[in-house]
Amino acid sequence: MKVEVKEGTEVRKMVRTLVEEKGSEKAELIPILHDINGELGYISDVAIQELSELMNIPTSHIYSVATFYRMLSTDPRGRHVIQFCESAPCHVAGGRVVWQKLQQELGLSNGETSEDEKWTLLTTSCLGVCGVGPVMVVDHDIYGNVTPEQVPDILSNYD
């Protein structure tokens, strides 16, 4: 996840390296956006501008793609991103109360980032680990069979 805010020139350099690596075919746009999102934690305006010049794709198109997909973000996020599955299998297995507890514990609603930039709380559609619902993902760690009581413990694993 994102560690520090990179300077514009650094971002441009990173984008250039990625485009050199993968090529400037339009089909590479989403893979490159994936990588930028991974590096920065989000896709910044500078990155979009640089990408537009190098790949010869309008910024409007890049922006429309970057905002379409759930795994890409055009807004900065917290150091840790929590994704809570809100699909029916997790909901039926007791997800509703876990979600309430999670919001209460963090003082955040869906889509919000905490003031200290530690947490971003998001709901997500099915993550495909429904056998152990309710499921929440913190950064890349998957937690299954989550109960409301476990929420504070899980959160305390991150600083």
Added chain:
Amino acid sequence: MKATRSMVLVSSDPESMDRGALEVFNTLQQQITAFGLDEEISLSMISDVSKKTLNPLVLVYPDAVIYGAVTPEDVPHIVEEHLYKGRVVEEKQISPYDLTGRIAWLTSRQGTLPAENRIVLKNVGVIDPENIDEYIINEGYEALATVLQEMTPADVISQIKNSGLRGRGGAGFPTGLKWQFVAGTKNEKKYVICNADESEPGTFKDRLVLEGDPHAIIEAMMISAYAVGADEGFVYIRGEYGLAISRMAKAIEQARAYGILGENIFGTDFSFDMHIHVGAGAYICGEETALIESIEGNRGEPRSRPPYPTTAGLWQKPTVVNNVETLANIPAIIRNGAEWYKAIGTPSSPGTKVYTILGNVNVTGLIEVPMGITLREVISIYAKGMKNGATFKLAQTGGSSGSIIPASLQDTPMDFDSFSKAGVSLGSGALLIGDENVCVVDLAKVLLNFFREESCGKCNPCRIGNNRAFETLVNISEGIGTIKDLDDLQMLSHQLYELSNCGLGQTAGSPLYDILAHFRAEVEAHVKLKVCPTGVCPMSGHRDYKIH
């Protein structure tokens, strides 16, 4: 419903009732108690059993034995001999072939329950998925060799057509026919795509295949490419499936190193290479034209059809798109033949189906069983009954785009045709089992919230309709709904189906339709009495839910 050793079913159609089915049922109950078998045996009434002359029928599962024209006097003997001592009472037994309809083939599956019949998941959990040698030892790439060396593309297509294999992504389109369309389109460049954007809530069967047997997908895609005349393929894997992506990447690398992917494969003229495209989180990309748009570097918005991908798909070239589970069947069909495959499952839907079992049951997970198994069998045999001995209320089949079905349909065989006749959808094979504590309004709210989040926004009926439906459901759940809202929901479900551009919008209305068709009284209680019978909905009298 509890986990039991045996399941005894008594027919309760009007003819059976007329001939004393209720008395048979009561006597069975008494006798089962008398032998102290209450804990081990579940007893239920089922409706809709064929062949009226032999009614009432008593069916014993998992033995799949049918007793015909049972009278209350026969019951003590049957209970003592069969249920207590385990010996079939032959003089009362009738052959499944005396019957017509579904009971006939249900029992023709004798011996296949509860053992699973693994074709798709044959290697999953058995071989090391990161070692191509283990795949090869287990009949791996044998089908590909047969195809390349002994069969023409037309032979391959006719074998797949004869097998009756239907697409496992949800729609159930005959796979062989799809291949034939692409093969019949003249173009120098064609593509094959494996749709591994498994995002249907409650479904993770494809993930297990990709993680556990990636070479099977490579082999199947190559067979499909040979059949349709393609030389390049893509596997579109959803971005959330990290392990599946890395296993598939490793498998492709190994296959290249072995010369299985590349030029002049096995010394023939056939060349093929393939790539992975990683999705970025969008349910809609499971729709094949949206998936194609996504590979091309665009928003995943479905195209208008026609033209279909079979004529103008990826970069406007003829393209065949198959689901992971569909493809995983291909090598086995080539190795064992179409006749072998047709003997499994039901006549209209041959083969097996992988189901994910979820919800308020004792055992959740994944099973692969012949097409045509019933929900009752799944719950009591594989899922080991409902959790805490609760009552089965509803099942949501096929993920969000599937159907909400009431307990009364739990004896309908799960295959494409029986389900479509009953007006329900098999979809992706997710089976979300809900007990009496599940509120249908709450469930529909969750489902519509999903659709409204995942709608790509391209066409108005879907973008606006899902939001309106969700808001209406929120109002109902807050106790501020009106009886007119129910009419609106009915109308929205119809309009979503009729007017939406793609499958997402077309199926988004089905939860609305289903809850009104099967659970109208419960919905009306929210509106007329301002009461949520299960106590799940907030019913606060005002809307404090933020709709954004």
